């Protein structure tokens with residue numbers, strides 16, 4: 001796995017490193033300012049000639065029909081719920097179709113987010129990550145390799161907290177309205193999906209909504225921009241990781257390739273057909289379901305020819321929730337397969353963990 005380039009363990013003094021963000025020069029401005037033939041060394045993850053970023057095509061990925069999942073016809077609905085639960089258990093990632101997110105809204109989201117990344121670096125610098133909990137952060141991300149060196153990912157990003165408090169950069173001007181509307185619609189979809197997964201586990205919907213405090217759920221939007229890269233085999237857009245939270249809804253522009261998911265040790269492309277969105281199962285849903293749902297490990301590879309733009313909306317629990325396996329499932333299973341954790345505390349440590357290549361699920365899993 002390419003994770004070999006990223007260390008699995010942290011040493012005691014790693015914990016002092018609390019700011020893996022960097023804002024010096026955007027990847028975009030480096031590409032724009034020169035006729036770049038070689039990868040600047042700070043982006044070289046030393047993957048070496050043996051690194052294989054190839055993957056099998058997307059064909060076998062599950063496709064879930066949201067309109068069936070929310071159908072008033074009980075047979076259609078229960079079939080869809082069963083299929084949805086299988087996709088969460090087996091792949092931890094799937095395409096969602098007939099989701100009702102308006103095409104024009106997604107198109108204006110991409111156009112405006114792309115405009116944001118085009119703003120001069122000096123203007124974006126005001127959102128430089130001062131702390132891991134800043135509500136708006138923009139810049140680049142560093143990871144540590146097994147040889148303890150820090151490298152920068154080939155990706156410009158913008159992350160904003162959008163619920164329960166809404167934040168947004170002031171430019172480009174339409175961004176605020178578009179994101180507010182998009183995030184609200186995504187929350188409704190996620191609420192339905194959590195309801196469906198509750199149903200599949202024979203848990204009461206209201207009990208689950210309350211236990212996870214969905215009314216005040218933490219939601220964050222992460223936009224990733226990956227310019228074309230002169231030596232894509234030597235770097236990564238994102239190293240293998242799991243998403244935080246319950247479900248991530250990921251919209252990708254025009255079938256742009258790059259995302260890959262790992263299933264039983266094999267990498268598969270996750271390139272959606274037009275009007276499909278991608279859904280990733282998050283770590284906290286795996287924990288809450290006591291392992292019935294699996295959060296998928298995924299990564300982003302970059303390429304020479306085309307840029308990639310992706311907008312991920314991560315949907316968590318309420319910030320003060322102690323997320324552990326649902327009590328009723330523990331009762332049924334006769335044991336808890338994961339330790340409980342406070343959602344906010346996890347979020348604070350998330351970037352330091354990502355920097356160090358530490359897996360939260362590995363740490364939380366109880367081995368009997």
Ligand SMILES: O=C(O)CCC(=O)C(=O)O
Nearest residue numbers: 222224243259300310312
């Ligand atoms: O660029 C992508 O499609 C993936 C983004 C992603 O995995 C993330 O933001 O967590």
Ligand SMILES: [Fe+2]
Nearest residue numbers: 241242243298
């Ligand atoms: Fe992700």
